[in-house]
Every structure is written in C-alpha cells, then in structure tokens.
Amino acid sequence: ASQHGPERRMREALGTIHGYAGRIVRERRERGKAGGLASRSDFLSRFAASGEHSDESLRDVVTNFLLAGRDTTSSALTWFFWLVSGRPDVEDRIVREIRAVRALSSQGSTHPSPTFSFDELRDMHYLHAAVTESMRLYPPVAMDTHGCKQDDFLPDGTFVGKGWLITYSAYAMARMEDIWGKDCEEFKPERWLGEDGAFRPESPFKYPVFHAGPRMCLGKEMAYIQMKSVIACVLERFSFRYFGGERRPGLVLSLTLRMEGGLPTQVNKRS
Ligand code: HEM
Structure with missing residues (x-):
C-alpha cells in the first residue's frame, strides 16, 4: 500500500474514527464486566453483554450510528x-x-x-x-x-x-x-x-x-x-x-x- 497521499490520509482518518468508536465499545464492555450499578441498560451495553459480537463488529455499529444519527438530527x-x-x-x-x-x-x-x-x-x-x-x-x-x-x-x-x-x-x-x-x-x-x-x-x-x-x-x-x-x-x-x-x-x-x-x-x- 502507498505510504503517501490520499491512501495514507484515508488510513489515518480511519484510525481516528476506529479509535474513537473502539473506546466507546471497550468502555461499555468493561462497565458490563464490573456489573451491578456500574453497568447500564443502553442499547450498546446490551449488545456488548450478549457476547455474540466481536469488538470490530460493535465498533462498526457505533460508527454507523454516529454517522447516520448525529449529523442528520x-x-x-x-x-x-x-x-x-x-x-x-x-x-x-x-x-x-x-x-x-x-x-x-x-x-x-x-x-x-x-x-x-x-x-x-x-x-x-x-x-x-x-x-x-x-x-x-x-x-x-x-x-x-x-x-x-x-x-x-x-x-x-x-x-x-x-x-x-x-x-x-x-x-x-x-x-x-x-x-x-x-x-x-x-x-x-x-x-x-x-x-x-x-x-x-x-x-x-x-x-x-x-x-x-x-x-x-x-x-x-x-x-x-x-x-x-x-x-x-x-x-x-x-x-x-x-x-x-x-x-x-x-x-x-x-x-x-x-x-x-x-x-x-x-x-x-x-x-
Ligand atoms: C432526521 C434524522 C435522520 C434522517 C433525515 C435520516 C435519513 C436517512 C436516509 C436518507 C437514509 C438512506 C441512506 C441511503 O440511501 O443509504 C438513512 C439510512 C439509515 N439511517 Fe437514518 N436518518 C436520520 C436519523 C437516523 C438515526 C437517529 C439513526 C440511528 C440511531 C439512523 C440510522 C440509519 C441507518 C442504520 C440507516 C441504514 C439503513 C439501511 O441501509 O438499511 N438514522 N437515514
């Protein structure tokens, strides 16, 4: 892959987005593990707790929701x-x-x-x-x-x-x-x-x-x-x-x- 130009910028941008969305997923997983009062019942926490979805897949769901649901409203x-x-x-x-x-x-x-x-x-x-x-x-x-x-x-x-x-x-x-x-x-x-x-x-x-x-x-x-x-x-x-x-x-x-x-x-x- 090219280290220059648009490809590199694209990779960096993707890294920023994945980093941001990934942190949200990790935080929910950790809170879920802590259990009790610390865990929440929001949509993502439930997904994370079900154990059926990989971190990457949840990260993409988060990205999708942010893009589809934030700038539009x-x-x-x-x-x-x-x-x-x-x-x-x-x-x-x-x-x-x-x-x-x-x-x-x-x-x-x-x-x-x-x-x-x-x-x-x-x-x-x-x-x-x-x-x-x-x-x-x-x-x-x-x-x-x-x-x-x-x-x-x-x-x-x-x-x-x-x-x-x-x-x-x-x-x-x-x-x-x-x-x-x-x-x-x-x-x-x-x-x-x-x-x-x-x-x-x-x-x-x-x-x-x-x-x-x-x-x-x-x-x-x-x-x-x-x-x-x-x-x-x-x-x-x-x-x-x-x-x-x-x-x-x-x-x-x-x-x-x-x-x-x-x-x-x-x-x-x-x-
Ligand atoms: C006023 C607010 C919103 C407008 C005007 C809007 C508009 C749209 C439009 C036009 C599409 C079709 C895009 C395409 O052609 O592929 C779409 C798809 C979608 N929207 Fe929204 N949206 C809004 C809010 C939201 C919110 C709040 C969420 C989620 C929390 C959301 C989730 C989605 C998803 C997941 C899709 C993809 C559906 C699919 O491809 O099967 N949207 N939206």
Missing part, C-alpha cells in the same frame, strides 16, 4: 429553529401544544419531570407536523446516491444500467409544484394535519427524507423522539431570535445539509 434541528424563528405563529402553536400536554400530565403532580415521556411526545401532533415540514424543505440528506446492481427500468420506463449511479434530490423534490402543489415553497405545517388535527403521513416515495423502500432509515422513529424531545424541552423554557440577517442562510451541501456560518441566535428566557 443536528442538521434538521438547525434548519427547524431557523424556520420557526421567522414564523411566530408556528412557534406560538408549538408552545401552546407543549403547554397543553404539560397541563394534562402534571395534574396532581407537584414535581413534573423536566423532560417529556414517550406518550407525551407522541401526543404532540402539531410539533410532529412542523418538524416534518421543516425537513421537507431542508432535508438533512438533501441528495442521496445509489448504485445500480443490474440493468433495470424506473417505473416511468427510464433505463438504468448495471453499475450506474443514480441520485435523487429530496431538496429539489420539495420545491416541485407537481408533487406538493402551488404552495410547495411555503413552510406550512398544516399540510401534514388532518381535519381532526392529527398528523397525516405521506408516502415515503413522495417524501423521501428518510429514503423509501427496503433500505429506508432504521432510525426514523428514534430521530423524531430525539428531535421532538429537544425542541419541546427548549421551546418550553426559551424563545429564539435569529440575527443572521433577512436573507436565507447559505446551504452547505456535504453528506448532510448544513447551514453556512451556523445559526446566530439570541436566546431569551420565556416568561
């Missing part, structure tokens, strides 16, 4: 907070929903939990719609590429040859009138709500933010729980004011869709 949250900061009406509805859920569950309890339970988060339909709508316009995986294993035809008859790469852009699809109608460019959480106010999902082929078909995102439900939990906890206590100017922040297209220059924000305590 943080990209989604960044664009969400930017969109909502320009729409006080949406923010207001979210906060009212959070308070309604809170009021229902804290009846009779003097020390309500600072976070929200799974059931409480599930009851936040408007928030679910707002998060979904924000990812429609700013999909964390804005473009997704797959390789074609054998000659095939797309449903519309387009030929795709073996070995070809095919890319679709969820970002562009969100802005097509044919798909979403005349108001496609508008941030409109109501798009996702039925007349009863309940969230109404769409076909993943129309909304390919988590991909569609057999290789769809495995972490979709977990991603919603994480994002709704963060948003509900934060918006219950704070309001945000974006001060990056009137223009839309620049798009940075890497593996995930990031925001140029981050999200300059003033945070205020909610009264």
Whole structure:
C-alpha cells in the first residue's frame, strides 16, 4: 500500500474514527464486566453483554450510528429553529401544544419531570407536523446516491444500467409544484394535519427524507423522539431570535445539509 497521499490520509482518518468508536465499545464492555450499578441498560451495553459480537463488529455499529444519527438530527434541528424563528405563529402553536400536554400530565403532580415521556411526545401532533415540514424543505440528506446492481427500468420506463449511479434530490423534490402543489415553497405545517388535527403521513416515495423502500432509515422513529424531545424541552423554557440577517442562510451541501456560518441566535428566557 502507498505510504503517501490520499491512501495514507484515508488510513489515518480511519484510525481516528476506529479509535474513537473502539473506546466507546471497550468502555461499555468493561462497565458490563464490573456489573451491578456500574453497568447500564443502553442499547450498546446490551449488545456488548450478549457476547455474540466481536469488538470490530460493535465498533462498526457505533460508527454507523454516529454517522447516520448525529449529523442528520443536528442538521434538521438547525434548519427547524431557523424556520420557526421567522414564523411566530408556528412557534406560538408549538408552545401552546407543549403547554397543553404539560397541563394534562402534571395534574396532581407537584414535581413534573423536566423532560417529556414517550406518550407525551407522541401526543404532540402539531410539533410532529412542523418538524416534518421543516425537513421537507431542508432535508438533512438533501441528495442521496445509489448504485445500480443490474440493468433495470424506473417505473416511468427510464433505463438504468448495471453499475450506474443514480441520485435523487429530496431538496429539489420539495420545491416541485407537481408533487406538493402551488404552495410547495411555503413552510406550512398544516399540510401534514388532518381535519381532526392529527398528523397525516405521506408516502415515503413522495417524501423521501428518510429514503423509501427496503433500505429506508432504521432510525426514523428514534430521530423524531430525539428531535421532538429537544425542541419541546427548549421551546418550553426559551424563545429564539435569529440575527443572521433577512436573507436565507447559505446551504452547505456535504453528506448532510448544513447551514453556512451556523445559526446566530439570541436566546431569551420565556416568561
Ligand atoms: C432526521 C434524522 C435522520 C434522517 C433525515 C435520516 C435519513 C436517512 C436516509 C436518507 C437514509 C438512506 C441512506 C441511503 O440511501 O443509504 C438513512 C439510512 C439509515 N439511517 Fe437514518 N436518518 C436520520 C436519523 C437516523 C438515526 C437517529 C439513526 C440511528 C440511531 C439512523 C440510522 C440509519 C441507518 C442504520 C440507516 C441504514 C439503513 C439501511 O441501509 O438499511 N438514522 N437515514
């Protein structure tokens, strides 16, 4: 193998990632061995304790989860907070929903939990719609590429040859009138709500933010729980004011869709 150039840099980068993920696995294994209070019941600890998986295999699972689950949700949250900061009406509805859920569950309890339970988060339909709508316009995986294993035809008859790469852009699809109608460019959480106010999902082929078909995102439900939990906890206590100017922040297209220059924000305590 070459000691120079891209190969060497690749090897070094891989060493850094493997080192990081490997430490996480070793730590869980050691804690598991110590047993009792020191061991934890998280997903990885259970995997490690089962004794069925090698360190290398668990290291790759950890790497996969970090890549798939960290930058995606943080990209989604960044664009969400930017969109909502320009729409006080949406923010207001979210906060009212959070308070309604809170009021229902804290009846009779003097020390309500600072976070929200799974059931409480599930009851936040408007928030679910707002998060979904924000990812429609700013999909964390804005473009997704797959390789074609054998000659095939797309449903519309387009030929795709073996070995070809095919890319679709969820970002562009969100802005097509044919798909979403005349108001496609508008941030409109109501798009996702039925007349009863309940969230109404769409076909993943129309909304390919988590991909569609057999290789769809495995972490979709977990991603919603994480994002709704963060948003509900934060918006219950704070309001945000974006001060990056009137223009839309620049798009940075890497593996995930990031925001140029981050999200300059003033945070205020909610009264
Ligand atoms: C807003 C957050 C997320 C978005 C938008 C998202 C999006 C996607 C997309 C588009 C794919 C398909 C990639 C491809 O074409 O191969 C995918 C795959 C995957 N995602 Fe997510 N993801 C999110 C969060 C998560 C989280 C939190 C986890 C795990 C904890 C996760 C785990 C995975 C895994 C394991 C796959 C591979 C599935 C397979 O190839 O069979 N994702 N995700």
